[in-house]
Amino acid sequence: MASEWSNRLDNPDLRCKNKCGFYGNPMYQGYCSKCYKEVVSHEGKPSKTPAPVAKGQESDAGAEGLGFAKFTRRKTLFNSAKGHGKIFKAPLKIRPNSNSGAQPSQEEEPSKSAKTRRSSDSFNEFMKTLKKPAAQDIVQHLKSFKRQIVEKSPTATIEELSDLVQEFYRSTSERLVTHPLFKTMSDLEQEETMDGIEKHLTTSIYRYVFAPPSCDDDIKDLLFVRRINMLHWLEPSILDVTLDLSNIEVQGIVAQARQELWNVETRKAPQDKLNCITKSCKLLLDALRISHGGPASADEFVPGLIFLVIHTSPQHLQSNINYITRFSNPMRVMSGECGYYFTNLCGAVTFIESISADKLKMSVEDFNNKMGYVNGKTDADLLIEEYDDEEMVENMTIIESCCEAVEKINERLQEMSNETDVMMSRLDELKTGVREQVQSVLSGPPPQSLYKKKLSPVVSKASHLPTSTPSPQISPRVPHYVRPPLPVNPMTSSGTYYPPPTNRMANYQQPMPQAPYYPGPPGYVPRPGSYVPPPGAHAPPVRSYFPPPNFPFPPPGAHVPPPAAIGVPPPAVSGSHTLVPGTDGSRSRTQSSPNITHTSSPPPLMRFN
Amino acid sequence: MAARTGGGGSLQVKVVLLGEGCVGKTSIVLRYVQNQFNDKHIQTLQASFLQKNLTINRRRLCLNIWDTAGQERYHALGPIYYRDSHAAIVVYDITDEDSFTKAKNWVRELRKMLGDSCVLVIVGNKSDLEKNKVIQEKDAQEYAASVGAKHFYTSAKQNKGIEEMFLDLSKRLLEKEGNNSNPSSTNPSSTRRPGGITVTDDSIRTDRPSGGGGGGGGGCCG
Secondary structure, eight states: OHHHHHHHHHOOGBBBBTSSBBBOOOOGSSSSHHHHHHHHHHHHHHOOOOOOOOTTTTHHHHOOGGGGGGHHHHHHHHHHHHHHHHHHHHHHHHSSOGGGGGHHHHHHHHHHHHHHHHHHHHHHHHHHHSSSSGGGGHHHHHHHHHHHHHTTTTTTOOOHHHHHHHHHHHHHHHHHHTTTTTTSOOOHHHHHHHHHHHHHHHHHHHHHHHSOSSSSSHHHHHHHHHHHHHHTOTTTTTOOOOOOOOSHHHHHHHHHHHHHHHHHGEEEEHHHHHHHHHHHHHHHHHHHHHHHHHHTTTHHHHHHHHHHHHHOOOOTTTHHHHHHHHHHHHHHHSSHHHHHHHHHHHHHHHHHOOOOOOTTTOOHHHHHHHHHHHHTSTTTTTHHHIIIIIIIIHHHHHHHHHHHHHHHHHHHHHHHHHHHHHHHHHHHHHHHEEEEEEEHHHHOOOOOOOOHHHHHHHHHHGGSSSSSSOGGGOOOOOOTOOOOOOOOOOOTTTSSSOOOGGGGGGGOOOOOOOOOOOOSSTTEEETTTSOOOOOOSSOOOOOGGSTTTTTSOTTTTOOOOGGGGGSSHHHHHHTOOOOSSSOOGGGGGGGGOOOOOOOOOOTTTTTOO | OOOOEETTTEEEEEEEEEETTTTTHHHHHHHHHHHOOSSOOSSBBBSSEEEEEEETTTTTEEEEEOOOSSSGGGGGHHHHHHTTTTTTEEEETTHHHHHHHHHHHHHHHHHHHHHGGGGEEEEEEEEOOOGOOOSSSHHHHHHHTTTEEEEEEOOOTTHHHHHHHHHHHHHHHHHHHHHSHHHHHHHHTTOSSSOOOOOOOSSSOOOOOOOOTTTTTTOOOO
């Protein structure tokens, strides 16, 4: 049985036609699935396997199969037009005839996307290699180094970071030579691995090391852009630029070169930035070649590049150059074609920074006028001064005032938290005070009345409060409408019988404040224009509803008739006179109010102040 | 300053071309690299950066020839170009006295900036215009000897003396490199990677189509 099975399995007809050792399948025309895919793709049929795509790099360009190449191209074109339109509109506007740029860019696109695919292939290969278990130590090394850079970036200077990265490149490339996985590779493959590591590293630490706040790259950028803006009057002829800008083809190529120079800012890895520079320079050389029908030498190329930089006005060119210098593999910058074009770009930037009248073979006055220099200041210091004087100082003052404001807020916050603490401690004190009072009341003399019990501790507590913050609200102010409950008949109700309040309550209360003003019985609304007590006036105490304890004795300091008159009804009660001295003329109404009927209550006209 | 060894054992050297405008720097290098002299170099896209691979005594050499702008106004950019170069070719026009003065200036600057590490060649171009010659051979030779340079007469038009000049330059470069047997060990502080990029052959390099060079590998001879 077993041998029968093995016989059948050993049948060569079942094997893949490609003799790869795996079993074939009639569905795959006798191939195994893998070989089928390869055979089919070699035959040129549309392959379903997507082309590898570099992370974040024109991902839509490579995502389609071969059969969709045309579609992809159009899509890429569309996307690039859509995506970069806004960015590039402004610089491209300088061109008098910008629509000519579209035609050559279509011709250029296939080779560009093919190139992108090629470079993304090599990067993908690198990423695949890194996934191998044998490469794990390299991966760990890379990861820990990235962490190290990120941790150090806030404190270390940019030069220190640059040295660290360069040292990392050196040590890693030495390590690759002896690494079990990589040492079998050819030099070219090792080279690609190093490029991959460099790209991976710089992309991940980009935001920490590109023009960090610790260096003045951004100020250099500002100054450079400012400088370029001042040079807007520079004609190509002044610089001896031999570009034939009347030629539509040349215009288109120059527009592309300009776009490539802009693209430098959108790339992260130094080699990608360098590739953009190289592409831009080559396009410029091409335009120069077309312009005068021969290969362009440096005599034409350097002025052309200066012209290109001035009319492209990249925003962060200085930062980019410094970034490439610091974090690129030095081999790339120092030699080779990339190195040559990069050096030329540095030269162009240096020239623009130091441009002067004698270099342009024009008179100093003319140059000054065109540059907008006044008072004979021809130095680039003027720019710096200007920045120092105006924007820098302004910005610095804004920053300083913001810092001050933040400090103030901090102080106030501190104060507030202190006060909160004090308040909390006072609250605690109050609580314990209340508790003590309640205890003392409970353990003290027999309870007087329920409402007194409830009210009195609070009222009396007020005097225990620290007096640092005078709070008039805490003064014993009980609404006049609070009345004692009616005595309950002990025979009929389950409630406790409380005897009516007596003067003994004064033990638990502050001295009764004098009732300066009696607003009338509950529900009494004074007529408009009548006397309204000032806000500080004491409301009548609770018991004022009953005949006031001090009635008919006026409080001390009150304006009272002489002692001889005590017992005699005051003249005000009769209504014919006023007790109010004439000094207060505003309340003249009371002077002639004979119809006062509240004879049983304290006289409404009695005022004590 | 030491030249880097490429991956294929090819020595990468940077040769910078200096001289006043119109003395024929570009013509010399084009004649040498592509053996053409024309008023219209049709096949060449550009002549500002060219590479030439050589094999001398079974040692391979890749010359990266950097052309520079000769106009006076770009003179100040010189140091940017000849920084880290291994060799310099200073060209003057034998019919133009002024260009010889400029050449002297260049030599002085080079010696000041690079010291003696740089292999120096002084070239009197346009030797076909013998009858208009204003710079006497004796003066030129003496001057070259005084600055430790070699002097050559070339004619890009007639293709005379150019091969010899570059061959001599390359030999001197190799000699110099032979003295520094291991470039990376002589300069330990250098952060340059020892592994180079290139696998070179001796076929004449032509310009790559625009937009196609460099690549992700960033190779210079690749």
